[in-house]
Amino acid sequence: MGYAKQVYLEAEATLNRRHNDAVRHAQQKLDAFYAVCPEAEAVRRRIASTASQAAKAVLRGTDVRASLETLKAENLEAQRRFSELLATHGLTRADIEPQYHCAKCEDTGYVDGRMCSCHRALLRQIAYENLNRISPLTLSTFEDFSLEYYSDAPVDGRRSDREQMRYILDYCKRYAETFSAKSGNLFFTGATGLGKTHLSLAIASAAIDKGFGVVYGTAQNFAIALERERFARSEETSGDTLELLNDCDLLILDDLGMEISSSYITAMIYNVIDTRIMLAKPTIISTNLSMQELEKRYNERFVSRVLGFYDRMPFRGKDIRAKRKFGRH
Template sequence: MKYSTQVYNKAEKEMNRRRVTAQDTAQHHLDAFYAACPEAQDLRWRIASTASRAARAALRGAPAHKMIESLKEENLSLQKQFNDLLAAHNLTRADIEPQYTCKKCEDTGYIDGHMCSCYRTLLQQIAYENLNSISPLTLSSFEDFSLKYYSDVSVDGKRSDRETMRIIFDYCRHYADTFNSNSGNLFFTGATGLGKTHLSLAIAAEAIKKGFGVVYGNAITFAVALERERFAQSEDSNGDTLSLLNTCELLIMDDLGVEASSNYVTSTIYSVIDTRIITKKPTIISSNLSLQELEKRYGARLASRMVGFYDRMVFCGKDVRMQRKLNSRIDTPHS
């Protein structure tokens, strides 16, 4: 799973904070113990000395067997004396030794060169928080998506808006519940305020819970980042936006079509969509534009890709966000 440089840097800082905090806390307690009981510090030095002498003796092989056994007995005796002093001061080994958040990797993030599960969990958590912070809503869920704002009136024998949206909701719920690296692509289209972003974020939340790396953003954010990194001369620029868009396990591109148009951004967006189709990486795209309008904006090649490789869902109804605002005003008591 690949995350942005920002996510890795933030995770590394957190792992370092955990490790240093555990070590500093233990050292503080140990220093206080030595100050109250100087004898304990002398015992600690003698314990270290016997361990070192035993290690050197072991290198000599069989002739040093008796010496090693004697040093072991001496070491155990010293350890007992040290523990007795701890107990006399109402302390245990845990009080003077680092209590790492993860005992497996001791908050280094790695075990024998392999990433520890605690580090993977932290990366997912940070990605989740980042997703929440950049989204135009709080991180949405399926549970807080309401169909009551969609009309249940059927016109000319056609499905009502509510029934259409129920079908879309159920499809998205199933997509999220069964999400995996082989899941298909979704294209949400329809007017603003109908729930496209809400359901996109609900799917993202479920995918992250399953441990998948999700990149979410609106087309404007991606376009600005791509343009900036294209011309950036500074070493501070991560320059990883394009790589993330191409390689993340789930890409959610919101509001396609509202970004400022340029030949570079248009060709890059097409390239990302095409690359992810070729590599079979799931993508969710939402737009206020119809397929015909997308074709006019980006060209026939992109529209053809959307028709051939995306499940299209046409959101309908009246602006839900506006209805919620109106309802909240009505429900608010006036003084």
């Protein structure tokens, strides 16, 4: 997937920093070693000089075999002595060699001219961070989700609010525990303040802990970003949000229906939801709107997609934020 230019620049800077830090750190260790063991520096020079003489002997082509044998023996002896000196000082080769963040590409970001997996992971991480900066992913857990705020009085012969919420809480916990790139979609409905965002974020933290790329935001945040990119023609900002929304492992679209209403945004949101259904990528949507209101705001096709491909979780109860504020339980 493509990222904004800024994301590539940030990744490049991070790789450079990692590489230079590893090299500098190794050089410092080596200098410290030479300071206490001057012989080691002389031996290291002998290793380098026997290696370069061997190369020259091959180029000259005269008496190659005899010269090479001698040089090879000298080189191996010097290497043996160097290891010995290291051991005497309680060191190993790893202590004086650069310890790269990624051994495959030695923090250059490329292996055999192809982008290394660490580089791709870094680009993704930076892109997620940039997007989540708009809507900070505050940590919520299942443990601090309290059922005591929900009434246990039966409602018209149906299960009580608390029972309903216990069912949803358990469902979400299971969803988080077993989360994978092929998990299903969830649709949280219900009034404001019933814990929809809380449970979305608890699932998000669990998925992030498992190493998945999670994008969380309110529909309004995404709408603003999409609108901005629509009119920004500069390379720096174009195209980022839509790609991330389509491509991330888990998308959490909070407060659907509260975004600025425009045919462009509505089309984009429908597009993202549809694309993710086709790619079988998990999405969690929450909304305060009823199905009828959603149908009015988007369209019938949208609602039927959601009904067909999402597990609906109807949150119930009274606004728990208000209850918390006034100390009623």
